[in-house]
Amino acid sequence: MAGSNIFYAQSGGVTAVINASACGVIETARETPKMGKVFVGKNGILGALNEELIDTSLEPKRNISGLRHTPSGAFGSCRFKLKSPEENPREYQRILEVFKAHGIGYFFYNGGGDSQDTANKVAAYSTRMGYPVQCIGIPKTVDNDLPFTDTCPGFGSVAKYVAISTLEAGLDVASMAASSTKVFVLEVMGRHAGWIAAASALAATQKSDPPHLVILPEVPFDQTRFLKRVAATVAREDYCVIVASEGAQTADGRFLAESGGVDAFGHAQLGGVAPMLVDLIKNQLGFKCHWAVSDYLQRAARHVASKVDVDQAYAVGASAVRLAASGKSGVMVTLERSQGRGYRWRTGSVALSKVANVEKKMPKKFITRDGWGITEAGLAYLRPLVRGEDYPPYDQGIPRYVRLKNNLCPKKLPPFEGK
Amino acid sequence: MAGSNIFYAQSGGVTAVINASACGVIETARETPKMGKVFVGKNGILGALNEELIDTSLEPKRNISGLRHTPSGAFGSCRFKLKSPEENPREYQRILEVFKAHGIGYFFYNGGGDSQDTANKVAAYSTRMGYPVQCIGIPKTVDNDLPFTDTCPGFGSVAKYVAISTLEAGLDVASMAASSTKVFVLEVMGRHAGWIAAASALAATQKSDPPHLVILPEVPFDQTRFLKRVAATVAREDYCVIVASEGAQTADGRFLAESGGVDAFGHAQLGGVAPMLVDLIKNQLGFKCHWAVSDYLQRAARHVASKVDVDQAYAVGASAVRLAASGKSGVMVTLERSQGRGYRWRTGSVALSKVANVEKKMPKKFITRDGWGITEAGLAYLRPLVRGEDYPPYDQGIPRYVRLKNNLCPKKLPPFEGK
Numbered sequence: 001m002a003g004s005n006i007f008y009a010q011s012g013g014v015t016a017v018i019n020a021s022a023c024g025v026i027e028t029a030r031e032t033p034k035m036g037k038v039f040v041g042k043n044g045i046l047g048a049l050n051e052e053l054i055d056t057s058l059e060p061k062r063n064i065s066g067l068r069h070t071p072s073g074a075f076g077s078c079r080f081k082l083k084s085p086e087e088n089p090r091e092y093q094r095i096l097e098v099f100k101a102h103g104i105g106y107f108f109y110n111g112g113g114d115s116q117d118t119a120n121k122v123a124a125y126s127t128r129m130g131y132p133v134q135c136i137g138i139p140k141t142v143d144n145d146l147p148f149t150d151t152c153p154g155f156g157s158v159a160k161y162v163a164i165s166t167l168e169a170g171l172d173v174a175s176m177a178a179s180s181t182k183v184f185v186l187e188v189m190g191r192h193a194g195w196i197a198a199a200s201a202l203a204a205t206q207k208s209d210p211p212h213l214v215i216l217p218e219v220p221f222d223q224t225r226f227l228k229r230v231a232a233t234v235a236r237e238d239y240c241v242i243v244a245s246e247g248a249q250t251a252d253g254r255f256l257a258e259s260g261g262v263d264a265f266g267h268a269q270l271g272g273v274a275p276m277l278v279d280l281i282k283n284q285l286g287f288k289c290h291w292a293v294s295d296y297l298q299r300a301a302r303h304v305a306s307k308v309d310v311d312q313a314y315a316v317g318a319s320a321v322r323l324a325a326s327g328k329s330g331v332m333v334t335l336e337r338s339q340g341r342g343y344r345w346r347t348g349s350v351a352l353s354k355v356a357n358v359e360k361k362m363p364k365k366f367i368t369r370d371g372w373g374i375t376e377a378g379l380a381y382l383r384p385l386v387r388g389e390d391y392p393p394y395d396q397g398i399p400r401y402v403r404l405k406n407n408l409c410p411k412k413l414p415p416f417e418g419k
Numbered sequence: 420m421a422g423s424n425i426f427y428a429q430s431g432g433v434t435a436v437i438n439a440s441a442c443g444v445i446e447t448a449r450e451t452p453k454m455g456k457v458f459v460g461k462n463g464i465l466g467a468l469n470e471e472l473i474d475t476s477l478e479p480k481r482n483i484s485g486l487r488h489t490p491s492g493a494f495g496s497c498r499f500k501l502k503s504p505e506e507n508p509r510e511y512q513r514i515l516e517v518f519k520a521h522g523i524g525y526f527f528y529n530g531g532g533d534s535q536d537t538a539n540k541v542a543a544y545s546t547r548m549g550y551p552v553q554c555i556g557i558p559k560t561v562d563n564d565l566p567f568t569d570t571c572p573g574f575g576s577v578a579k580y581v582a583i584s585t586l587e588a589g590l591d592v593a594s595m596a597a598s599s600t601k602v603f604v605l606e607v608m609g610r611h612a613g614w615i616a617a618a619s620a621l622a623a624t625q626k627s628d629p630p631h632l633v634i635l636p637e638v639p640f641d642q643t644r645f646l647k648r649v650a651a652t653v654a655r656e657d658y659c660v661i662v663a664s665e666g667a668q669t670a671d672g673r674f675l676a677e678s679g680g681v682d683a684f685g686h687a688q689l690g691g692v693a694p695m696l697v698d699l700i701k702n703q704l705g706f707k708c709h710w711a712v713s714d715y716l717q718r719a720a721r722h723v724a725s726k727v728d729v730d731q732a733y734a735v736g737a738s739a740v741r742l743a744a745s746g747k748s749g750v751m752v753t754l755e756r757s758q759g760r761g762y763r764w765r766t767g768s769v770a771l772s773k774v775a776n777v778e779k780k781m782p783k784k785f786i787t788r789d790g791w792g793i794t795e796a797g798l799a800y801l802r803p804l805v806r807g808e809d810y811p812p813y814d815q816g817i818p819r820y821v822r823l824k825n826n827l828c829p830k831k832l833p834p835f836e837g838k
Contacts, residue, residue, distance in 0.1 A: 013595070014594050043597040043598065044598075046598065071590055072587070072590035072591040072594045073595070076594050076595075076597055078595070160816055168490050168716065168722065169715040171490055171491035171719060172433055172719040175433050175493070175495050176492070176497070176498070178465065178495055178497055179462065184715060275691060292711075292714035293693075293712045294711055295709055295710060296587075297587065297711050297713065299591065300588050300590060300591040301584075303587065303723055304723065383816070386816035387816040388816060391808070396802060396805075396806060397582075397725060397802070397807060398583065398586065398621060398622065398805065399586065399587075401590065
């Protein structure tokens with residue numbers, strides 16, 4: 001029988017609400033009699049390998065509740081993907097040793113597709129080794145590309161940020177277009193799926209409102225059609241606002257702006273679609289252009305988080321604890337949207353084996369036939385996800401985000417030599 | 420004797436709160452018995468030349484009050500500078516004809532240095548021509564570079580946006596630095612003065628907090644010193660957050676953004692201080708970097724406006740009406756900071772002749788000796804300007820900004836042929 005302590009880790013790119021999930025885990029575990037302490041990996045799963053376990057029982061209650069309104073990863077996250085136990089058994093062995101040494105019987109991994117895959121492997125490995133750890137995946141990704149869940153915590157807040165930024169910058173361009181900038185390009189995240197760019201469409205309340213073109217990775221970019229559409233939009237509206245996914249690509253799968261570098265997962269590092277498009281428009285159409293790249297600002301923007309997103313992020317954390325307490329393992333918490341009028345949601349779960357490394361693209365029915373816009377079905381899906389405001393507390397005009405003590409447990413094992 | 424109607428125009432780059440000034444003008448004029456209608460130039464001063472006058476008396480009260488929370492220029496602004504009456508008398512002649520035709524005796528020009536200059540020239544010209552129009556300048560510029568006023572409406576909200584963005588993106592980078600991005604560069608506005616970049620320093624509550632380097636146009640950029648400082652910061656903090664003014668320049672006055680670098684594919688660098696600095700750091704130090712350019716997002720960000728800024732923007736508009744009603748002309752409304760403990764402010768005024776085309780740079784005492792930071796004196800100046808939140812109303816998760824009817828007055832004159 002494994003121990004009663006929990007190991008929780010954040011994985012991959014952080015979000016405005018991933019700490020709300022941590023808050024849900026820790027607060028719910030504190031109220032659940034059979035649960036012991038919640039240990040959190042310093043810098044995600046690296047904390048398990050390095051035996052750097054943050055002991056949240058040493059953190060005052062107000063710090064834990066402050067996580068709900070604090071963006072990014074308060075314990076550190078990492079880009080580090082475990083290989084399979086067949087390829088590198090020493091990492092799994094080490095994690096299990098650390099879990100045993102600290103009485104850990106529950107592993108909650110808060111991340112995207114790669115992390116769900118890892119959680120699944122740890123579950124299987126630990127069972128094989130006769131120390132069955134209950135592994136629960138907690139969804140998180142601004143990219144909204146996890147399957148079997150209606151949405152992913154983190155996405156709703158980015159969606160809100162991008163929609164509001166598009167609305168506000170659109171008003172700016174509109175008010176100056178008579179004598180100044182005609183075209184504005186906003187570049188947003190989304191390597192493989194256009195969910196974030198699509199959310200910009202929530203800015204429009206009339207057909208003529210920005211964004212006038214949304215460039216999605218799902219729709220091959222055609223330069224001639226693009227320039228024609230921009231010219232037509234400026235002719236009609238006197239200005240044109242474009243929102244482009246960083247993952248925008250041509251029909252042959254070439255990213256519009258490949259920086260050449262790769263990240264730790266071997267994914268191409270992107271950035272620079274906006275200046276590339278502006279260069280094209282300036283040279284071919286001669287309009288005065290401006291561009292913005294919001295990069296980390298969009299996924300860290302807790303100051304304008306979606307209340308629905310914050311609530312859901314908390315709920316998936318809390319649900320992981322409840323599922324574990326009821327004996328579940330090898331599942332990811334999901335969000336389910338109720339059928340019928342109005343928007344209602346609840347948590348559910350799905351087997352990790354089904355989730356691992358499946359990517360959810362935007363359905364075709366969410367993209368207008370011309371490929372530059374979002375359909376009413378798409379908007380109906382997106383709208384409730386940005387609902388509600390959940391402002392952080394402010395001090396002297398600046399949000400008061402919590403700073404944890406992050407005390408580490410004393411180490412019990414020799415250093416890990418296997419990396 | 421000139422008429423009792425007001426002509427109000429917005430000029431140059433718009434801000435998150437310039438409409439709050441319009442709101443102050445219109446609401447106060449409606450309450451001031453001697454004032455007639457408020458006409459607003461469609462697209463700024465172009466509206467006077469083209470006799471396109473928006474009749475705000477046709478706008479419902481709730482639309483006018485909604486201007487207080489609506490960013491950018493609700494009537495259109497423009498980049499158009501009148502020449503002097505000696506160089507181009509036809510423009511002044513035309514403006515005066517339009518003013519006469521519509522019973523306009525007051526001209527409120529809401530803009531930066533150029534606009535104050537124009538207001539001054541219109542005042543002098545109209546007096547010379549025997550139809551003395553009372554001209555009042557209303558300060559506006561995100562650049563905070565107008566003299567004789569403690570601050571410029573529009574700046575406080577950009578300052579707040581930049582400080583919060585730096586805080587939030589800084590938390591993001593900090594939480595991933597162990598295995599991912601080490602350096603983040605945020606490019607902000609400020610061609611000649613570093614006020615906006617300086618405001619990012621409000622993000623820090625401890626010495627080790629971001630921003631670690633602020634790059635100001637006032638301090639010549641030295642590549643060797645810069646790289647050394649970035650390397651030292653990463654060595655000490657494990658990450659480095661840099662906020663750079665778009666106007667950053669070398670000792671010989673060359674803008675960094677124009678330094679002609681090439682990207683990974685050998686394409687000419689498309690402009691932007693942030694990508695240029697990131698290129699430099701990647702090539703010379705090898706750190707993984709990310710960058711953001713907030714461009715119009717920063718000056719349109721009404722969703723996170725400073726309450727002090729909104730209040731001041733309204734007050735300078737209201738004050739212009741009161742000054743005019745009391746017979747004043749040829750002055751710009753100013754903001755005065757009271758001496759002593761705590762932050763108190765009130766409106767004042769200064770002769771337009773003094774203001775015109777004088778640029779207020781950051782005082783040396785606001786910049787740390789090493790040139791990369793802001794002193795306590797600078798922070799003490801900046802802090803109160805971002806104070807307070809003034810959230811717009813939301814509908815379904817998106818701010819409900821007002822959309823005016825903008826009905827034009829019937830024209831009384833033949834078209835202007837003088838442009």
